[in-house]
Amino acid sequence: MKTCFDLSGRTAIVTGANTGIGQALAVALAGAGAAVLGVGRSSMAETEGMIADLHGRFASYSADLSTIDPVDAIVDAAMSSFGSVDILVNNAGIIRRADAIDFTEADWDAVMDVNLKTAFFLSQAAAKRMIPNGRGKIINIASMLSFQGGIRIPSYTASKSGLAGLTRLLACEWAGKGINVNAIAPGYFVTNNTTALREDAQRSSDILARIPAGRWGNPEELGGAAVFLASDAAAYVHGTILPVDGGWLAR
Numbered sequence: 001m002k003t004c005f006d007l008s009g010r011t012a013i014v015t016g017a018n019t020g021i022g023q024a025l026a027v028a029l030a031g032a033g034a035a036v037l038g039v040g041r042s043s044m045a046e047t048e049g050m051i052a053d054l055h056g057r058f059a060s061y062s063a064d065l066s067t068i069d070p071v072d073a074i075v076d077a078a079m080s081s082f083g084s085v086d087i088l089v090n091n092a093g094i095i096r097r098a099d100a101i102d103f104t105e106a107d108w109d110a111v112m113d114v115n116l117k118t119a120f121f122l123s124q125a126a127a128k129r130m131i132p133n134g135r136g137k138i139i140n141i142a143s144m145l146s147f148q149g150g151i152r153i154p155s156y157t158a159s160k161s162g163l164a165g166l167t168r169l170l171a172c173e174w175a176g177k178g179i180n181v182n183a184i185a186p187g188y189f190v191t192n193n194t195t196a197l198r199e200d201a202q203r204s205s206d207i208l209a210r211i212p213a214g215r216w217g218n219p220e221e222l223g224g225a226a227v228f229l230a231s232d233a234a235a236y237v238h239g240t241i242l243p244v245d246g247g248w249l250a251r
Contacts, residue, residue, distance in 0.1 A: 010084070016065075
């Protein structure tokens with residue numbers, strides 16, 4: 001059974017790998033044997049150091065994912081660095097907070113471009129490499145807002161709901177071509193995106209009261225789900241949105 005989770009000889013692209021969830025997923029995949037191309041706008045030196053401690057392979061690629069301009073170059077960088085594209089993790093995302101009545105077009109477009117548009121076109125570019133090989137894994141990072149409405153984050157909720165739908169659509173189109181497309185839906189984790197919530201005493205208390213596990217999640221606790229979905233153990237898993245939420249949806 002151990003060999004089912006072995007990612008040796010495979011290459012993973014992880015967007016937003018400089019910190020938080022993306023960093024944790026990059027480290028987990030490297031720990032399972034994958035070579036990792038980390039993509040982001042800021043330094044990934046810390047991620048590189050963590051993977052080096054595991055004697056893993058890592059390369060970084062600086063890109064602004066607010067446009068689709070770097071998409072083909074990212075895939076080419078993975079090919080030139082490690083010789084293949086086997087796993088794609090669409091983790092990069094941004095958030096804008098305001099009441100729906102006051103929400104601006106600029107904030108709407110900024111979030112949708114990074115969270116949904118670039119995720120689609122990067123998936124498309126990766127699939128063009130995967131399909132000829134008859135195998136590949138695409139993992140989208142969804143959200144509790146893929147299932148629920150939330151408040152004061154209209155474009156984020158729309159983007160994450162859209163990403164869940166896109167996951168299912170791509171699974172329907174590409175499962176027969178050997179590509180598994182699935183998503184992980186994190187609950188409330190300690191990340192930069194949740195800083196405002198954690199610093200709001202009332203909101204944090206309300207959130208914690210609903211989590212059966214009684215605490216915020218740590219990004220490292222998403223690693224097992226990512227390794228599973230990237231591995232042969234998930235060969236017959238297609239179009240699933242896997243919650244890792246401390247029991248949030250169960251309550």
